[in-house]
Amino acid sequence: MKKLLYVSLALLMHVTAWAQEEKRGITTAEFTAAKAATFKNIEKDSYFKSGGLVFDRNDEKPPYTFKFSDGLERKVYLYSLFGAEDMKSVGTLAVFTWSKSPKPLLVCIPNTLADKAIWGQYIDDLKDGAKQADGFAVCLAFALSREFSGGTKAEGEKAGEKDHNEFCFPADTYVSLANGLEKRMDAILPGDEIAGFGTQTVAKVTTHYGSFAISQVVIRPVESMLATAHTAHTLVTLEATANHPILTAAGRKAMGSLTKGDYVFVANGRSYQLAEVIATQANVRQTSRVYSIDTRNGMSVINGVVTLDKE
Template sequence: MKNNLLSLLLFICCAMATQLISQRVWAQTASASMTVEQLNAIKAIKIANLDKDTYFKSGGFILDRYEERPAYVFAYSDGITRKIYLYKVFSAEDTKELGLLAIYKNEKTGAVKPFVIPGASADRKAWDAYIDDLKYVGEKEPGLMSTLTFVLSREMAGLLSGGAGKADEGSGKKKEEYNFCFAADALVTLADGSSKAIQDIAVNDVVMGYEAKTKTLAPTHVTRIDVHTGSFALAGVWVAPVQEITADTRTTLTAPTLLEATANHPVLTATGRKALGDIKAGEVVYRYDATTQGVVAYKVLRLAASVRSVGKVYNLVTGSGAYLVGETVVLDK
């Protein structure tokens, strides 16, 4: 009787903490109403490595580790270590926040139990499904209710004190930061050296890739294409060959070449991976050279935080992790 009463109290506390945290978190962000179909789809997502996979896309959703936190770890007197991982869930199409994914893991048995916590404006059926999961699974997995209740209650306490929940605001993180993309007319270099607009690229197309280990160009397959619709500002950098800039005998120079993308899209620089918007004048990027069939160094001459705005953007995922846009080496996000 005492155990049943304790379980009921934990269940009530967990449900109340969930409702409060959803109202606080999703009131501060652009959010969308979660349906029960979306809840079930999110719950079915398999995460290969919970400790390393902190940001990824799957099945039309973006999962981003909540406040970039590591797992909550609980060492109980029964000798079993239990963990709770939290992810924010966004719609990949418009990057609106849908809810929170809490994943419970029993380190002894390896059992993993996902709980999709809807946003405050979610469909009632989605909330019913979450409560059903919470009660049914919580009764069958000792330690689950207490760990989940603690985590949600602690996050709620942080929100009420003005701590957690403001990390996005303090870091300047916006929903647009989940889109790493190019305009529809951005030219992708194909394996034969010709080019095609990124909007016309299809999965399994062979494009020119870049192998970081060997620092060479090689054909690679497109494994996925991300498309986002909305309003997106494109940043731009103008580059010119390093050799031309440093040579003092040149009488004519090649006109600077413009590369534009969302400010957060990563490109390859002489100092490694860097977001386009973080590149400074004088830094070096790499572009395709048809004569040598390799890459040559180009120096950034100037940059602009906003070149133009577009209504649709595209991103490729490739086998090599890098491809060429405007003949410039860019990296998978």
């Protein structure tokens, strides 16, 4: 519970850092009211007042839309929340919809000023949402990462002439394909269809030559996971250069910045689930070749772990 609380706090620090509005902690009544909001037409209801709150969404920006290999469409709408009387920012409301259910899932994400009791309620809601809808957690994390990254690099990424060589994988990592099989990284070609949020086609593969330090993380899925070539006693190992971005519960984060207790996402059948980082090691080995791939929607599944393209 404490680890999830720390992860959630890190997520909200990332999400709300951009905001210039004056903030305060959300009250229990407001937190409850946000989750009780109703929508006549989610596509058109971009600004309204309810339960002492103002809900505000950019109506010119489409929702984040995801299509997994199960063929179901998932969407995430994000509303900024303000107190109706003082217009102070109190958090974010995420509205998750998918074609399997006509009823949306509402999750109120408080800002960092909220009381611990409210954070406890938020964590319970997050768990419940993950149980009710496959893909809920990974869609929300991906949407928040894109929405509030501001086009910045992942934490720990460096600037410099070698940037293009520092977002890569060694040859013996495996890429998940759209057909459910896997293929070694050094065998991936432009035009290959790989797994992600729906089938996506590899646009470009780049091989880099030199001397590259490889970092390693060992990951344990929160729940049981389907067996793959890269699981041993439910543990998953991922290796990459330190700057490569990974999708975590706290948003976009560089491989070398992952620490024990962080939460990432792993593929499990046609969906994705949370997995805890239990060990990390920098410079686990050196290699003379690394590979990077460019995808259509900015993500891929490497050794079963959801990774992001460099920006």
